[in-house]
Amino acid sequence: MVNVKEQVPNSIGAWVAGEWQGANTASETLPVINPATGQPLTELVENSASDVDAAVQAARSTFESGIWSRASVADRSTVLRRIAQAIGEQSETLAQLETLGAGIPISQSRGRHVQRARLNFEFFAEYISQAAGPVYDQNPDYLTFVRHEPVGVAGLIAPWNAPLALATMKLAGAIAFGNSCVLKPSELTPLPFVPLMSILKEAGVPDGVVSLVNGRGPVTGAALVEHPQVDAIAFTGGTQTGRQIAATAGQTLKRAVTELGGKSANIVCKDANLERALDSALLAGFSNNGQQCLAGTRLLLERSIAAEFTDRLVQRVNSLKIGPPERDDTEIGPLISQAQLERVQGFATLAHQSGLDVLTGGQVVPGSQGFFFAPTLVRADSNSQPVCREEIFGPFVTILEFDDLDEALSIANDSEFGLVSYIWTEHLGSAMRAADALRTGVVWINTPLYRELRAPFGGFKHSGIGRDGGDWSRGLFTEAKTVSLPRRDFPLARMGAG
Ligand code: NAD
Numbered sequence: 329m330v331n332v333k334e335q336v337p338n339s340i341g342a343w344v345a346g347e348w349q350g351a352n353t354a355s356e357t358l359p360v361i362n363p364a365t366g367q368p369l370t371e372l373v374e375n376s377a378s379d380v381d382a383a384v385q386a387a388r389s390t391f392e393s394g395i396w397s398r399a400s401v402a403d404r405s406t407v408l409r410r411i412a413q414a415i416g417e418q419s420e421t422l423a424q425l426e427t428l429g430a431g432i433p434i435s436q437s438r439g440r441h442v443q444r445a446r447l448n449f450e451f452f453a454e455y456i457s458q459a460a461g462p463v464y465d466q467n468p469d470y471l472t473f474v475r476h477e478p479v480g481v482a483g484l485i486a487p488w489n490a491p492l493a494l495a496t497m498k499l500a501g502a503i504a505f506g507n508s509c510v511l512k513p514s515e516l517t518p519l520p521f522v523p524l525m526s527i528l529k530e531a532g533v534p535d536g537v538v539s540l541v542n543g544r545g546p547v548t549g550a551a552l553v554e555h556p557q558v559d560a561i562a563f564t565g566g567t568q569t570g571r572q573i574a575a576t577a578g579q580t581l582k583r584a585v586t587e588l589g590g591k592s593a594n595i596v597c598k599d600a601n602l603e604r605a606l607d608s609a610l611l612a613g614f615s616n617n618g619q620q621c622l623a624g625t626r627l628l629l630e631r632s633i634a635a636e637f638t639d640r641l642v643q644r645v646n647s648l649k650i651g652p653p654e655r656d657d658t659e660i661g662p663l664i665s666q667a668q669l670e671r672v673q674g675f676a677t678l679a680h681q682s683g684l685d686v687l688t689g690g691q692v693v694p695g696s697q698g699f700f701f702a703p704t705l706v707r708a709d710s711n712s713q714p715v716c717r718e719e720i721f722g723p724f725v726t727i728l729e730f731d732d733l734d735e736a737l738s739i740a741n742d743s744e745f746g747l748v749s750y751i752w753t754e755h756l757g758s759a760m761r762a763a764d765a766l767r768t769g770v771v772w773i774n775t776p777l778y779r780e781l782r783a784p785f786g787g788f789k790h791s792g793i794g795r796d797g798g799d800w801s802r803g804l805f806t807e808a809k810t811v812s813l814p815r816r817d818f819p820l821a822r823m824g825a826g
Pocket residue numbers: 485486487488489490494512513514515543544545546548549550553564565566567569570572573587588589590620621622719721747787791792
């Protein structure tokens with residue numbers, strides 16, 4: 329049995345050129361809080377702009393050296409597979425650290441988050457060994473081929489809600505294509521990155537290819553985005569932060585892919601498989617403590633089935649096991665922070681004040697330490713209510729009713745966000761109409777939460793710019809270079825030959 333608390337260091341600093349860096353006299357430290365107790369777990373050494381500069385310089389010189397950027401695809405692929413294998417071997421430690429720091433129920437850290445981290449490396453190991461650039465030979469005089477070369481140094485900025493899964497998606501993509509990178513996880517959830525750096529080193533990632541910096545967004549994150557030697561930014565986080573990052577990246581003309589917030593509709597038609605739709609409504613709304621960008625937080629129910637579906641949902645929500653996230657049977661753990669608890673409570677208070685029907689929850693879990701909020705269902709009277717428009721990012725689902733599919737699709741699209749959407753129907757025509765009409769980056773028909781890594785993932789509208797996954801990650805992490813050469817000595821115009 330892993331005792332993971334013993335593995336949390338007293339202090340977490342930066343990892344640069346293959347070594348941990350301690351605090352210097354100017355360093356600020358931040359407490360890392362256990363969300364299940366509200367008590368400190370360790371302290372984080374916040375990295376300043378000059379610490380970020382050191383990490384970027386290490387990444388730049390390693391990139392220029394060619395030790396990784398010009399390594400063969402077979403060699404890079406082998407290293408990525410070794411990382412995946414080590415993540416598998418250390419999965420229990422990683423899962424427990426993820427649960428300790430982020431409050432994610434352990435069954436979900438084990439079953440989803442760590443598995444996804446492993447798969448991210450496996451996927452890109454396979455992808456780079458198969459992917460080829462296009463060749464154009466339509467012109468009989470020329471052969472033109474396209475090379476995909478690493479973009480250089482990538483800055484990777486990740487959120488706290490799925491620390492390992494989301495950071496490793498960027499990390500695996502960046503290094504698979506030969507880049508060096510500097511990763512900045514959320515200042516709230518640094519724990520799993522400590523063993524991850526050792527895993528990378530032991531798997532054979534050369535020192536300097538991956539550096540880790542820690543600290544708050546406006547301090548450490550902003551320094552990374554502003555740095556002139558960083559060529560690309562891959563960011564996942566909130567929409568407001570995404571706006572700032574895109575603006576700053578524009579100043580230094582670096583590309584920035586931003587994966588941002590969501591307020592996704594989960595449409596249940598009367599002809600749906602209602603048992604599966606009910607299971608899905610719980611998974612979409614309440615797994616990961618409701619803190620996921622792709623949560624189905626606006627449940628849209630066709631009027632004739634709404635009353636019974638809602639009653640059954642309330643019963644199931646009331647039966648969710650709320651408790652310490654490290655317990656095997658816990659289904660709902662704490663929110664990430666006091667600030668997040670207050671934010672979610674604020675929306676519940678607003679729902680009460682607006683006269684909405686709070687069907688269950690709507691309050692802090694009585695007697696709890698830490699940041700536990702009761703899973704909440706609110707029957708809304710209109711999609712214009714703030715609880716239907718703003719991303720709450722907690723176990724908080726609103727319910728609206730609709731009369732026909734046109735109305736459901738129009739409510740679903742009436743949002744500034746456009747990340748994912750869900751539709752439940754056994755009628756193929758309705759499903760295809762929804763697939764056409766929904767203005768979201770992903771449409772899930774009769775399924776919750778499926779991520780196909782070969783396919784693009786990202787948002788329409790304020791849910792982000794750009795995509796990742798397969799070819800789309802290659803687009804982010806490489807420069808395309810077009811090479812043309814003649815296929816025969818065709819006559820050239822002879823300037824100056826008289
Ligand atoms: P956040 O925007 O507050 O922070 C995300 C990361 O950005 C953190 O590492 C933070 O330190 C850093 N950051 C903050 N300000 C910065 C700045 N000015 N410059 C550079 N870096 C900065 O988001 P969060 O609260 O950590 O995460 C929750 C949000 O992330 C939600 O809105 C959620 O929807 C979104 N999210 C989106 C996806 C997706 O794939 N679309 C996935 C998960 C989470």
